Amino acid sequence: MKAVFLKELRGYFRNPIGYVFIGMMFLVISFYYIVYSMYYQYSDYYYVLDACVGLIMFIFPILTMRIMSEEMKTKTDQILLTSPIKTSGIVLGKFLAAEVIFLIVIALTLLQPLVTILHFKGTLNTAFTLGGYLAFFLLGTSFIAIGMFISSLTENQLIAAVITIVVFMLMNLTNGLYNVFPSSRYFSLGALIVALAIILFLIYRAIHEVIITGIVGVAALLALLVTFFIVPTAFDGLLIKIMQEFSVFERFADIFTGVFELSHVIFFLSVIVFFLFMTYQVVEKRRWS
Numbered sequence: 558m559k560a561v562f563l564k565e566l567r568g569y570f571r572n573p574i575g576y577v578f579i580g581m582m583f584l585v586i587s588f589y590y591i592v593y594s595m596y597y598q599y600s601d602y603y604y605v606l607d608a609c610v611g612l613i614m615f616i617f618p619i620l621t622m623r624i625m626s627e628e629m630k631t632k633t634d635q636i637l638l639t640s641p642i643k644t645s646g647i648v649l650g651k652f653l654a655a656e657v658i659f660l661i662v663i664a665l666t667l668l669q670p671l672v673t674i675l676h677f678k679g680t681l682n683t684a685f686t687l688g689g690y691l692a693f694f695l696l697g698t699s700f701i702a703i704g705m706f707i708s709s710l711t712e713n714q715l716i717a718a719v720i721t722i723v724v725f726m727l728m729n730l731t732n733g734l735y736n737v738f739p740s741s742r743y744f745s746l747g748a749l750i751v752a753l754a755i756i757l758f759l760i761y762r763a764i765h766e767v768i769i770t771g772i773v774g775v776a777a778l779l780a781l782l783v784t785f786f787i788v789p790t791a792f793d794g795l796l797i798k799i800m801q802e803f804s805v806f807e808r809f810a811d812i813f814t815g816v817f818e819l820s821h822v823i824f825f826l827s828v829i830v831f832f833l834f835m836t837y838q839v840v841e842k843r844r845w846s
Contacts, residue, residue: 582613588609589604594669614725655705696805753778
């Protein structure tokens with residue numbers, strides 16, 4: 558894993574991607590810092606981090622689009638896949654290298670709250686600022702894990718970037734669609750079937766096993782239909798409840814507003830682990846194909 562990590566980390570600084578990501582991230586955060594902290598005189602730094610989330614969704618794909626797809630395009634992935642390095646070492650090494658680049662951005666922004674403390678003579682809300690950084694870190698790390706999985710599905714970096722942006726935008730849009738979707742039980746059932754189809758597609762792309770994917774799909778669909786006919790009232794407004802429960806940005810906002818719960822941290826960690834596991838499955842399947 559160490560060899561993969563160091564190779565990836567050096568790679569970010571041997572081509573413009575690392576510099577572009579760090580520069581664009583710092584530029585966006587600095588812009589909002591000037592607007593909120595300097596112009597509007599807000600002493601709490603978490604306003605800055607919260608405001609820039611809408612834009613950084615378009616910047617993270619720059620970092621993640623090449624993680625796996627570049628190796629496939631240049632065929633250098635064959636060297637890794639035939640090496641004695643474990644698949645988990647390959648995935649974690651690449652993930653941690655991207656994480657370090659993200660942490661560099663966070664480290665650079667730490668100078669801004671210090672300036673705020675000096676400018677406002679110590680009136681910075683430390684608890685909210687730390688909560689803002691925690692939420693920002695968890696969200697950014699989740700973005701890296703999701704983008705890395707998408708990158709593992711295609712050798713085209715542009716396609717990986719576009720799909721990642723679309724996924725991030727859909728994740729963000731679900732945060733404001735609670736009152737748009739009907740609460741009908743039939744609509745919830747239909748939406749869950751569509752979601753199941755998407756999940757099955759991702760499973761198939763990861764393992765390329767039609768029989769296993771089919772068995773999982775049939776079992777899940779039967780369980781869904783049986784539950785619907787036995788307890789139909791359980792599907793009333795179910796889609797809205799699921800969207801609220803699995804909304805990354807909803808939990809992100811909670812941490813930002815001071816509602817710190819361990820379940821929020823566990824949720825983000827689960828998202829990260831899930832997409833790293835899916836990436837592992839894609840790489841492992843390619844290794845033995």
